[in-house]
Amino acid sequence: MTLLSTPRTLPGVDQDRSAAGKRCPRRGGAKIKRRSGSGVGSIPSRRNSNSNPTLLFPSHSTQQPIMTLTKVNFITGNKNKLTEVRAILGSVIEVDNQEVDVPEIQGTIEEIAKEKAKRAAEAINGPALTEDTALEFHALKGLPGPYIKSFMESLGHEGLNKMLDGFEDRGAEAVCTFAFCRGPGEEPIIFQGRTVGKIVRPRGPTNFGWDPIFEYEGQTYAEMDKEAKNKISHRYKALVKFQKWLAEGQQ
């Protein structure tokens, strides 16, 4: 994460470490890979169409941000998520990537997200942004929820549908939880977005997890144009909260 020189530094953030997080020695046995590259320009058409500068520097606000982030280290091994995050954040901030292999705990969505960010920050010895996606089935009282990845990998689109065939309610909620941890020993901050839809038989391209079976207003995520999806998706809603927090001085 690169910080421009500012009158104040971000509490808990060592600028040298955060700028050079990717160069830190491997710690705690965590495997660290890095994909470099800026979201800026990767989808130039989004610069104008999706740029939302008022979020980063609110014109209605006289408050000046404490600092300007020009690059964020997003911890993920999922190229599709990285592409989607760059599509949403790429017009206002460079999204760098590190892949850190940390075990996830069992628990609530929030407990899992916070623990993951803590461990990632320890592994890279600097600020870490992590993302967790959950898919809550209303009929299953929120499950598989944070365990959706295992269920998707084991059952696929048809199996996930069959799990609901015994119930009337096919409602579901896509939940994205970003957790930002300033560094080792710091308490992570949560940014969560939710989109309500329903589980349907697969429609659309099948290259992105459960997108083909999650329907929102008549279209599955997989059927949507990427720009359209990025304006309503659970991930976009969470990222908007993250942008807003950045713009308002991380208070």
Added chain:
Amino acid sequence: MTLLSTPRTLPGVDQDRSAAGKRCPRRGGAKIKRRSGSGVGSIPSRRNSNSNPTLLFPSHSTQQPIMTLTKVNFITGNKNKLTEVRAILGSVIEVDNQEVDVPEIQGTIEEIAKEKAKRAAEAINGPALTEDTALEFHALKGLPGPYIKSFMESLGHEGLNKMLDGFEDRGAEAVCTFAFCRGPGEEPIIFQGRTVGKIVRPRGPTNFGWDPIFEYEGQTYAEMDKEAKNKISHRYKALVKFQKWLAEGQQ
């Protein structure tokens, strides 16, 4: 865990620490509670009917065990599991109990069990025996598996059945995994038992988790006489392996 004096000590086990594990100060923020009491005599009728001395001291073997455990610290907060373990092990060993609150990770049954035993051993600073129960639905490719507790709590007996109503296969496998960790930094050893049955609408008393919906040879676990269940249960099979390992010198 109490060790009788023997010519050799068990590698990795500090007898004072292990004997006094329950008196160790609380470490790593783990909550530790203790239920005292011996399984011996708690169900005297099982002394003869279920005692299996050949497992602890095989008559066909000339090998003498390195040590004799007279008491084991079983880490659980589940009174029903404690009662069941005492019913099976109680005739040959005293089962003491400590409740240690350690987070469980996501992963395979074995990964989860080993991590839990490691953390428990660190929390009590001594040898720890942990137990994990999983319920694998064949139609769900082994899931909910280690996550069955969350599913049972959220969905109950009827919900778990409905999850399978969209599938033909109602086969299931009850899996018990005991993990014994000699102490902090030691690699846990796994003892696993499996019982194959199927998921049915609840029958029998409903005071013990998913017992009423797991049917084995025409009877649900809940319908079975405790002695009958303890001779075929996944937990019994795992404990027999643990007994055998104890008898054969923990090699």
